[in-house]
Amino acid sequence: MAGFSVHFKKPVAWADSLYIHYWQAGPKSTSSVWPGVPMKPEAEGWFVYRFNESSARFVINDGQGNQTGDQSRGTDGWLDEDCQWHGVQPTLKKAATKASPPAAKPTELAPIGKRNDFREETIYFLITTRFYDGDPSNNFFCRDRIQFNAQGVAIDPHWRGDFKGLIQRLDYIRDLGFTAIWITPPVENRSGLDYHGYHAYDWTKIDPRLESPDASYQDLIAAAHAKGIKIIQDVVVNHSCQYGIRGKVHIDHLPIKYYVPHGSEQGRVNHGPYQGHLGNYAWANRDDIDNPVAPEWYRERHASDPSGIVPLVDPKTGETLPKPGYNPGRFFGVDANQLDPNWFHQEGFICGGDWESAHPLQVKHLAGDCIDLATERQNVKDYLIGSINRYLDMGVDALRIDTVKHVERDNLLEYVNAWKAHKPGLFVFGENLVKGYGWGDMGGGDNGPSPIRPWWYTRLGHDPQNPNSGGDSGFPQLDFGLFSTFRDTVSKGTYGGTAQVFSMDWIYGDVTQLVTFLQNHDVGPDNDFKFRFKGEQWMAAAAYNLIWTVRGIPCLYYGEEIEFMKGAPQDVEGEKDTLHQTGRAYFGEHLSDDHLAQTQSHPLYRHIRRLNQIRQAIPALxxxxxxxxxxxxxxxxxxxxxxxxxxxxxxxxxxxxxxxxxxxxxxxxxxxxxxxxxxxxxxxxxxxxxxxxxxxxxxxxxxxxxxxxxxxxxx
Ligand SMILES: [Ca+2]
Ligand SMILES: [Ca+2]
CATH class of the missing domain: 2.60.40.1180 (Golgi alpha-mannosidase II)
Structure with missing residues (x-):
């Protein structure tokens, strides 16, 4: 008889109904609609589904956020709780064989599917590439800011930490007491400095520099869920990278492999791992743009002339390349007048006076490698919403939206609401960066208008001087208002002035859903708002006491628990700075087997761990x-x-x-x-x-x- 049966042992933390979602089933390659078809319960916690086809690919899930990794099968099989296949039904496991939790037992957590209020979580935010390296074979240098050692050898690849490393250190984050991890945007990027993920090139694909054969994004989600940890995916809606979007739109450039600086010649400048060219050093043809909608001449050169030496005529100027000193803007810049209006706004780049004015802030390009998408167009909505829906289907639990103030609120809410409709109960929060209270037209010494301020996005009204003119939008924000006061309070060893910020809590749609923090990858609570926390350790401890007990959802930036890179600039500053001098330095050494115990004994590690235990146990907090x-x-x-x-x-x-x-x-x-x-x-x-x-x-x-x-x- 054709067909085969899949048996699955339901992990205890999962909900009581299971579904099997399949695709590429049999010769007709049929597939189910997410979450798939129900599985039938058997004895002792097993479930079964019988395929009539000869083989299929599938995932098993409980419809509430728990799921297996991708499976492929064509014969009867039993998949146990550890996702191991057996040809016959395995006997019951003894409890003693289960892996025991680290030193002190983490707080008992309800299963993810039963945790429907994100205020119960606390968040650990990390830059995936800078956290922990589990697979050196996917390491990759960015084109800019390469660090060389004394012998002139490039070290500390920007793309270094990865999903495999993160999976290996999930227990660390869980032991510290966090129940959700916010990871930087995982979609494929393109830029001279794109290790952080904020220069997207293809929203439909996970960047291969993060994955390993045995550690895909799906594997990360499954591994986190198995430990009761939710995954928050960071999403950029506002802009694409400067090369456009793969398969959708191309932005005119010359291939970088033809770039030769003034006074040099092809192959002579030391570009470290990019020696002789500036494209993708890991690819034989040394060029990182593989856009199928690029013009024919570009695609032809992408696939030929690896060294960039065969003469190429710039179709725009008629000049022949490579030519030392030829206009770098043709390689690294963007002609704002030549962008495709179906995808991009046409009003040029943001300049000085635009920063406190809604319209220019929302339609002009943020930077040379952040090109403003025409977010109000249906094709842009369809592409971005559809791309992210796929990750929600894979089990992503929440979204963090980047550069919120650069997209008009009602337009951005179309995206937020579409994702919530796709995954009911989804938690979505935004980043609306402001230095100051951020009360806009409501006062507080603010130069900017309400429609570009955090509170506006948490509301639905249209009166910038009356927050109560509209209810809760359901789109809470990172609490930059509270963060900004830390410059003058906890950073100076006092709580003086803190009550002032809470006195305006009523302006937010739901203040208990704001995400609170002491610092992040962009900012710190000092006079310049740009360094990792510089204050004394006891000041940080007192700051965490505040953040963990007042309203809002606490979020810790990786390394804070050991005062990692204390006082360093959050991002590169000078022309020559490299990441190891900044708050985005590689953290992995502190997580190695040799150093883990030392890391976990840091007073702030113990402090934050206990605050998480306390908050976890007290619903009022x-x-x-x-x-x-x-x-x-x-x-x-x-x-x-x-x-x-x-x-x-x-x-x-x-x-x-x-x-x-x-x-x-x-x-x-x-x-x-x-x-x-x-x-x-x-x-x-x-x-x-x-x-x-x-x-x-x-x-x-x-x-x-x-x-x-x-x-x-x-x-
Ligand atoms: Ca790696
Ligand atoms: Ca915009």
């Missing part, structure tokens, strides 16, 4: 409204009240020295401090307690008592 806020520089207190979830906590924070805390007007009952375990009975609406310097008091009504172990700061 995740979702409660903030009330009774009081702040006096060296201390701060407030209530977090999550009435719907029956969770209520009084928080006191102390910076520098010890602080006595008293909060009036609180609920009566027995409170227990999650930090010290200290118990207080309140009968007349006032609670008083003592907090040690740089620690926190987190007094939870009917609380569970002390959570985690004391450290240098929380004690």
């Amino acid at each position: 995740q979702k409660g409204r903030m009330d009774r806020i009081s702040e006096w520089g060296s201390g701060m207190s407030f209530v977090r009240d999550f009435a719907l979830g029956g969770s209520y906590a009084v928080v006191g924070l102390a910076m520098g020295g010890d602080q006595p805390i008293t909060v009036n007007g609180v609920s009566n009952g027995v409170y227990r401090d999650a930090v010290t375990g200290h118990e207080v009975s309140v009968g007349h609406g006032a609670i008083s307690f003592h907090v040690k310097g740089n620690s926190a008091g987190i007094y939870v009504l009917d609380g569970p008592g002390k959570i985690g172990e004391d450290g240098v700061y929380l004690r």
Whole structure:
């Protein structure tokens, strides 16, 4: 009889119904529609589906975010919880053979499919290429900013960390207590400096410099889900790279392999790994643009003349190449007057005065390698929305949208809402970078108008002076307002001024969904807003106490837990800087088997780990409204009240020295401090307690008592 049966042992954390989504099934290559067809339950947690075809490719999923990697099969088989195939049904595993969790047990997590409110998560943000290298064979230098050692050998490839390395260090992130990972855009990029992913060339493909044969994007998603970790994909809607979009639109350039600087000749300049040319050094024909919609002459040269020496006539000027000193703009620049209007805006590049004005900010090109897409056109929407839908189908749990203020709000919400419609319950947040409170027309010394400010994107109204003219848009933002105040508060060893920012919380659609942070790959809380946190360690600890207890979803930037590259510029500054001098340096050495224990013993690592444990256990810290806020520089207190979830906590924070805390007007009952375990009975609406310097008091009504172990700061 034709056909075969697929049996699958459902992991305990998965939902109770399973589906099998298949494609390339049998000679007619039939496929199912996501999430596929239901599987039939068998005994002892097994499920079965019988194919009538001779073979098929498929994934098994629970329709709620858990799924296997891609499978291929043509005979009966049993796939166990570890995704190992067996020809006959394997006997039950003994519990003892399961891998044991690292040192201290991470907080018990509900299965991903049951975690439908993103406020329950905390986020670890990393630049995939700079985190951990699991496969040196996919390493790749960018064309710019190459670091050479004393012998003149290129070292520290920009594309270095990868999915394989990230999979190998998921336990590290989980041990630190994070339940979601925000990764930089994984789609294929093209630029002289594209290791971070923000110069997309093909949204439909994962960049091959991130993947390995046994560590695809799908493998990463599956491995993260198996550990209860959600994946947040970073998405750029606003712009493409300067070469256009593969298969859709080409931007006119000369092949870079014909570029010869003034005073030199072809092959003579030391370009390190790009010696003799400036294209893709790993490809025999040494040119990185393989766009099928490029003109015939370009494609012909892409496939021939590897060294760039056969004379080529520039079709635009009639000049013959290679020619030393010939206009670098023809190789590295973009002619804004020649762009295809079906795909790109036609109003040139952003200049000085445009930064605080909505229209130019939203239709002009951000930079030479960020070309502004015509995001209001249907073909652009279809392409971008459809491309990202595929990753949502693969199991991506949330999206982070880049350069939000460069796309008009209602236009951007079309994208956000389309993705949410495709995957109901999807969490999507945005990056609207502002240095300052960012209240726009609502005051606060802001030079810019509301329609380019974070709060505007969290709302639906159209009155820039009345946030309540519209409800919640469902598109929360990174909290740059709170971040900006850190320059004058925690960076100076005080909470003084923090209450000011919370007094305007009402302008946001839902302030509890903002994503809060101390720093990220672009900014830090210092006078110039551009360095990794420079302050004392205790200041950072006090900052995390604040971020983990006030409203919002905490997000940590990779390495903060060990003060990695403390004080370094977040990005390259001078003409000659390379990544190892910046906050984007490679982190992997701290994650090697030899150094892991040392990394995990850092006081801030222990501190953040405990804050995650505490927040994880107290719903009021995740979702409660903030009330009774009081702040006096060296201390701060407030209530977090999550009435719907029956969770209520009084928080006191102390910076520098010890602080006595008293909060009036609180609920009566027995409170227990999650930090010290200290118990207080309140009968007349006032609670008083003592907090040690740089620690926190987190007094939870009917609380569970002390959570985690004391450290240098929380004690
Ligand atoms: Ca690698
Ligand atoms: Ca734009």
